[in-house]
Amino acid sequence: MGGHEIRRARPEDYDELIGVVDDWWGRAVTHNLPRMFLDHFHRTSLIASDDAGISGFLIGFGSPADADAAYIHFVAVRPDARKSGLGRTLYDEFFTIVRADGRKLVSAITSPSNYTSIDFHRSLGFTVTGPVANYNGPGRALITFERVL
Numbered sequence: 001m002g003g004h005e006i007r008r009a010r011p012e013d014y015d016e017l018i019g020v021v022d023d024w025w026g027r028a029v030t031h032n033l034p035r036m037f038l039d040h041f042h043r044t045s046l047i048a049s050d051d052a053g054i055s056g057f058l059i060g061f062g063s064p065a066d067a068d069a070a071y072i073h074f075v076a077v078r079p080d081a082r083k084s085g086l087g088r089t090l091y092d093e094f095f096t097i098v099r100a101d102g103r104k105l106v107s108a109i110t111s112p113s114n115y116t117s118i119d120f121h122r123s124l125g126f127t128v129t130g131p132v133a134n135y136n137g138p139g140r141a142l143i144t145f146e147r148v149l
Helices: 011-025 036-044 086-100 115-123
Strands: 005-008 046-050 053-062 069-077 105-110 127-132 142-148
Touching: 005 036, 005 086, 011 036, 011 053, 011 069, 036 053, 036 069, 036 086, 046 086, 053 086, 069 086, 086 105, 105 115, 115 127, 115 142
Parallel strands: 069 105
Antiparallel strands: 005 046, 046 053, 053 069, 105 142, 127 142
């Protein structure tokens, strides 16, 4: 995958990520990425970079409640790095990390209108369910993804 270096995230990456994520998503999403994710789950989160700086990231962690499960909370790829295979590479690297921790199932969620995410997760072998009514409270239907490792 040309020119992208992948490394584990560090807590000090937070300020740079939060500074670009709204632009990359094209809307306000910083509220979905509190600092605590980089403070507490950096060991299982990933940062990709190239000559232009950070090109993508994945925030994920092993479930504290279920030793077999892992969760991908947030993924973003810089617009000019999309369609390069970077997202798939970030997921594959996360699968490697959590598999080494004994995890057997990875899950994630998205909004029903995020067709790009739904198609992407299907292409990676995730089972897609939903929309699941009231998933995140009254009136908050979401699509759920699960993949057995």
